[in-house]
Amino acid sequence: MTTATASVPAVDAPPETQPVAWRHRHLLDVDGLGPAELELVMGTTDAMREVLARPIPKVPALRGTNVTILFYEASTRTRVSFEVAAKNLSCDVVNIAASASSVSKGESLVDTVRTIEALGAHMLVMRHGVSGAPYLAAEVFGGSVLNGGDGWHAHPSQALLDLYTLRSRLPGGSLEGRKVVILGDVLHSRVARSNVWSLTAMGADLWLCGPSTLLRGFDAWAARGAAGRRFTATSDPDEALRDADVVMALRIQRERMASGLLPSLREYAARYGLTQERLRRAKPDVVIMHPGPMNEGVEIAPDVAVDPRSVITDQVTNGVAVRMALLYLLAGARQRAGGGG
Amino acid sequence: MTAIGDIADGLTLRGWAIDPDAGREGPAEIVVTDGRLERVTWLDGADADGVGPDGTLIVPGLVDLHAHFREPGNEDAETVASGQAAAAHGGFTSVAVMPNTTPAIDEPGVAALVRAAAAASGSPVRVLVHGAVTAGRKGETLAPLGELADAGVAGFSDDGASVHRGAILGNALAYAGALGLPVIDHPEDPSLTDGAEASEGYVATVLGLKAWPVAAESGAVARAIDVLAGVVRDVPGARLHLTHVSTAASLAHVRGAKAAGLPVTCDVTPHHVALADEWIAGSRRWAWEAVADDGSPRDPWTDGALTADPFDPALRVNPPLRPASDAAACLEALVDGAADAIGTDHAPHTEVDKHVEFGWASNGISGIETALSTILAAVDAGRLPLARAVEAFTVGPARVLGERQGVRPGLREGEPADLVVVDRGATWTVTPASLRSRGKNSPLLGRELRGVVRLTLAGGRVAYEDAAS
Numbered sequence: 009m010t011t012a013t014a015s016v017p018a019v020d021a022p023p024e025t026q027p028v029a030w031r032h033r034h035l036l037d038v039d040g041l042g043p044a045e046l047e048l049v050m051g052t053t054d055a056m057r058e059v060l061a062r063p064i065p066k067v068p069a070l071r072g073t074n075v076t077i078l079f080y081e082a083s084t085r086t087r088v089s090f091e092v093a094a095k096n097l098s099c100d101v102v103n104i105a106a107s108a109s110s111v112s113k114g115e116s117l118v119d120t121v122r123t124i125e126a127l128g129a130h131m132l133v134m135r136h137g138v139s140g141a142p143y144l145a146a147e148v149f150g151g152s153v154l155n156g157g158d159g160w161h162a163h164p165s166q167a168l169l170d171l172y173t174l175r176s177r178l179p180g181g182s183l184e185g186r187k188v189v190i191l192g193d194v195l196h197s198r199v200a201r202s203n204v205w206s207l208t209a210m211g212a213d214l215w216l217c218g219p220s221t222l223l224r225g226f227d228a229w230a231a232r233g234a235a236g237r238r239f240t241a242t243s244d245p246d247e248a249l250r251d252a253d254v255v256m257a258l259r260i261q262r263e264r265m266a267s268g269l270l271p272s273l274r275e276y277a278a279r280y281g282l283t284q285e286r287l288r289r290a291k292p293d294v295v296i297m298h299p300g301p302m303n304e305g306v307e308i309a310p311d312v313a314v315d316p317r318s319v320i321t322d323q324v325t326n327g328v329a330v331r332m333a334l335l336y337l338l339a340g341a342r343q344r345a346g347g348g349g
Numbered sequence: 350m351t352a353i354g355d356i357a358d359g360l361t362l363r364g365w366a367i368d369p370d371a372g373r374e375g376p377a378e379i380v381v382t383d384g385r386l387e388r389v390t391w392l393d394g395a396d397a398d399g400v401g402p403d404g405t406l407i408v409p410g411l412v413d414l415h416a417h418f419r420e421p422g423n424e425d426a427e428t429v430a431s432g433q434a435a436a437a438h439g440g441f442t443s444v445a446v447m448p449n450t451t452p453a454i455d456e457p458g459v460a461a462l463v464r465a466a467a468a469a470s471g472s473p474v475r476v477l478v479h480g481a482v483t484a485g486r487k488g489e490t491l492a493p494l495g496e497l498a499d500a501g502v503a504g505f506s507d508d509g510a511s512v513h514r515g516a517i518l519g520n521a522l523a524y525a526g527a528l529g530l531p532v533i534d535h536p537e538d539p540s541l542t543d544g545a546e547a548s549e550g551y552v553a554t555v556l557g558l559k560a561w562p563v564a565a566e567s568g569a570v571a572r573a574i575d576v577l578a579g580v581v582r583d584v585p586g587a588r589l590h591l592t593h594v595s596t597a598a599s600l601a602h603v604r605g606a607k608a609a610g611l612p613v614t615c616d617v618t619p620h621h622v623a624l625a626d627e628w629i630a631g632s633r634r635w636a637w638e639a640v641a642d643d644g645s646p647r648d649p650w651t652d653g654a655l656t657a658d659p660f661d662p663a664l665r666v667n668p669p670l671r672p673a674s675d676a677a678a679c680l681e682a683l684v685d686g687a688a689d690a691i692g693t694d695h696a697p698h699t700e701v702d703k704h705v706e707f708g709w710a711s712n713g714i715s716g717i718e719t720a721l722s723t724i725l726a727a728v729d730a731g732r733l734p735l736a737r738a739v740e741a742f743t744v745g746p747a748r749v750l751g752e753r754q755g756v757r758p759g760l761r762e763g764e765p766a767d768l769v770v771v772d773r774g775a776t777w778t779v780t781p782a783s784l785r786s787r788g789k790n791s792p793l794l795g796r797e798l799r800g801v802v803r804l805t806l807a808g809g810r811v812a813y814e815d816a817a818s
Contacts, residue, residue, distance in 0.1 A: 140660025160557030
């Protein structure tokens with residue numbers, strides 16, 4: 009086990025000079041990250057928060073590193089967050105929206121990734137609608153691949169920023185034994201899946217809650233645990249929210265009605281929407297989260313979104329710091345491995 | 350040195366022979382002269398010293414009732430000639446190809462084209478042809494079944510899709526039954542599989558892959574059997590073969606139908622027997638190693654069994670790889686005979702169609718060359734009697750195809766030599782270069798397998814000879 013007390017890196021310096029215990033060239037999922045590695049990300053994020061607090065929130069650490077952001081799905085916050093993070097570390101950034109590239113002419117992912125590498129990219133941040141697509145990219149890309157969300161599978165940087173936000177909000181900074189509820193469309197959520205791994209790794213008492221159609225299979229997963237780490241799945245929001253320390257609402261997409269998974273948004277809002285009334289079952293100081301973008305009035309009431317206990321805007325701010333940390337750690341691992349750039 | 354297509358002559362083969370037709374197994378010496386089995390001598394006493402079932406194996410040429418050779422229309426993925434070469438390398442001497450070509454084999458001219466390609470290749474591997482059930486495989490109107498039967502097709506199938514309209518399936522069973530031919534159904538309810546990526550269950554849930562319900566297959570199996578039950582009262586010759594059956598629930602329906610005396614047969618594939626859905630997560634242990642003592646699938650995440658990268662598109666296949674408990678049911682069906690045959694569902698694809706995002710990859714595994722080694726792994730593990738494996742590779746599928754195709758696996762003196770010699774103790778590594786198929790889409794690439802085919806003789810001629818032998 010690597011040390012969990014990794015000192016805050018001096019992030020003004022090039023990452024390969026840091027004695028950090030980060031060994032991953034890519035970040036494709038969080039299922040392989042143990043508590044020590046999660047602590048390292050958290051500690052590095054602290055250092056990045058310190059950078060962000062400076063009058064000029066920019067360090068030269070990754071100068072000369074070319075980052076390409078390739079998004080096959082629409083996104084505002086994640087894409088911009090990665091771009092800002094990369095620029096704060098002095099990376100050069102290229103943005104590719106799939107609709108504006110050869111992808112719309114039928115170019116394969118493998119060819120696209122090879123082209124991006126030939127154009128000089130050292131790091132590739134990608135989002136894709138098909139679960140597992142970043143693994144294909146990582147197979148052919150010579151640099152580091154950062155998964156910015158794939159299908160229903162994983163959203164590692166979101167899970168890590170959620171973890172960071174919670175630790176900075178919860179008394180004592182620990183999730184051990186804290187009841188964390190993820191509420192909504194769990195089935196189609198890469199945020200929920202990634203949080204299963206990272207929150208249980210840190211000892212949270214995790215509950216997944218949603219309509220039974222949007223929770224299919226999670227009972228069986230919960231019964232086995234995530235590599236032995238238990239969580240609970242229930243379609244009863246009252247049971248889930250009782251004495252909760254944290255509740256995270258997930259976005260409901262309109263196409264769920266068309267595919268017969270839900271009768272109506274109105275019915276969803278009435279039975280599962282995060283309202284002040286429903287929140288009374290939780291602890292008085294419950295932390296309210298949402299990965300965004302929100303459908304206010306559906307999965308979360310407008311007054312809940314702006315409640316003083318809401319950390320939704322903190323999640324966005326912390327997202328930049330976490331992504332800076334991830335770019336920094338991956339660059340270090342790649343350069344120590346002789347990846348150049 | 351002999352060449353492919355040469356008449357086998359002057360060969361004396363010694364090893365553990367299995368003749369499933371005669372129900373005989375043991376040390377034997379077989380003399381091949383001028384393409385025929387001149388003499389089959391079963392050895393005993395001192396003559397049999399050093400000959401055991403774990404050494405050199407001599408069995409009748411394997412029969413595959415379900416393969417895709419992609420010609421006409423997708424020759425980049427496979428041709429009849431490359432398919433024959435792959436088959437011979439895998440120990441197969443008779444292969445029935447599916448009609449989902451472009452155009453589909455839904456009229457005699459296309460069937461004739463496939464036969465002509467087989468004849469022109471120089472390979473002695475016999476290529477049988479299945480005709481489509483419906484015109485263009487669209488599931489709407491019957492293909493010219495009688496004309497296709499006159500042209501010598503072995504059966505009818507819309508494989509790749511089920512005959513999802515019950516009335517058409519019933520009519521096809523009745524019409525084909527009167528022609529003495531089986532309908533080979535790919536059981537799948539498409540209303541349950543739209544966009545589906547991996548078998549419903551733990552692995553699909555954890556990986557965020559759209560669930561492919563068991564009911565999509567078992568429901569279609571149950572319906573096809575019930576349709577048959579009605580037809581067979583009026584048309585006693587009607588026969589239903591369910592191909593690539595992959596779940597315990599489907600096999601329960603098949604067992605019930607067989608117990609009721611219905612003319613139903615089925616096959617299972619090597620990959621549904623030996624690979625479980627956990628391979629998609631990165632496991633590389635055999636399916637029988639992934640079952641807990643209580644019969645439930647083990648947890649590869651907890652076991653530390655995830656040794657490869659997840660989402661290998663080579664593992665995307667229809668029906669999908671199933672939880673290890675279903676794989677165990679397929680294996681059990683081979684053991685007790687509920688499954689009549691092993692069908693490879695050899696489905697070669699190009700890189701363009703396969704080296705893409707998992708959910709967008711074409712369905713299928715290039716498997717005719719790894720089928721024997723894969724099933725022998727189950728034999729090596731003590732999970733399947735060797736004789737049963739050989740039956741399911743030879744007389745089992747031959748019975749489904751029927752005598753009229755002239756496929757009669759056996760080791761009978763005086764008949765053309767049609768056999769395969771396998772070195773069970775030797776190993777080979779699956780690589781793009783070692784596969785003769787144009788389809789390199791095997792999830793076993795890089796894996797070392799036991800059981801090397803040394804010699805394949807088809808119809809008295811050399812179909813494959815290992816360079817090392």
